[in-house]
Amino acid sequence: MQRVQGQRGRSLIGDRVMIPVRCYTCGRIVSDVWDVYKERTKQEDPGQVLDDLGVKRYCCRRMLLTHAELIDEIAPYE
Numbered sequence: 001m002q003r004v005q006g007q008r009g010r011s012l013i014g015d016r017v018m019i020p021v022r023c024y025t026c027g028r029i030v031s032d033v034w035d036v037y038k039e040r041t042k043q044e045d046p047g048q049v050l051d052d053l054g055v056k057r058y059c060c061r062r063m064l065l066t067h068a069e070l071i072d073e074i075a076p077y078e
């Protein structure tokens, strides 16, 4: 089986978000703010960005704060 390697930082499935759709604890949808969060945290404080995006509960904040986009490392197919 040929293993397909993606370029680092580029998703193999068309730049789709692979963060869980909802918060594991309370069920709030967190994937909708992921793209904005990812862009803004390149220059801004993550805590401030989460406040601005209306992510108040710490269960939801941890979903975004602790997410590591490893889809490029684990996806075997393009």
Ligand SMILES: [Zn+2]
Binding pocket: 023, 024, 025, 026, 027, 028, 057, 058, 059, 060, 061
């Ligand atoms: Zn939550």
